[in-house]
Structure formats: structure tokens, C-alpha cells
Amino acid sequence: IGTLTFTYNSSTLSLNQINAIESIKVFPNPAKNKMTISNTQNIDLKTIKIYNILGHLVKNISVNNGVNKLEINLSSLNKGAYLLHLQSINGNTKTEKLIIN
Secondary structure, eight states, X not given: OOOXXXXXXXXXXXXXXXXXGGGOEEXXXXXXXXXXXXXXXXXXXXXXXEEETTSOEEXXXXXXXXXXXXXXXXTTSOSEEEEEEEEXXXXXXXXXXXXXX
């Protein structure tokens, strides 16, 4: 028998920073030729990546700081299911399913 001790340091993890990227909205979904990414809290995004269902990167977009609304052209992508991966400058990520009709 042993003792297991957990120590939590609240200064190491800030839930406000992690949850902030969750406030970014992607619409419409399902999309046709374009989608909009609304970043009303002005989170410093680094990249937007779109992967096909097999995990292959099909679109990689670098984002300029201070942009609160982006329109992304999807006309070069085939109809189907994709994964949209957003990454902020501080390393936080958000991944969601994207459907293109």
C-alpha cells in the first residue's frame, strides 16, 4: 500500500485562455463554396488547417494577427467531410467537423 498525492498549481493552467478559442464560430456548416470564421474575442490565431477524412492536409492558411472575421474559399475542395483545425499563437487548439456540400 502506498500514498498517491496530487498537487494542483492554479497559476500553471488558465481556463480562460484555453476556453477562449472555443468562442470562435465557424459558419455555415455544412458549407458550399465558402465559410466564415468569426473571432469576436480577437484571439491571435496562427493557422487554420483543413484535413480530409483520411487525415491528409488539404488546405493550410496562415492568419494575420488582429483579424476578427475570415472568409475562406472552399471551392477547390470536393464535397464531403473534413476536419477543421484552428491553432492560436499560444498553442491552444480547436478541432471541429466541417461538411462541404
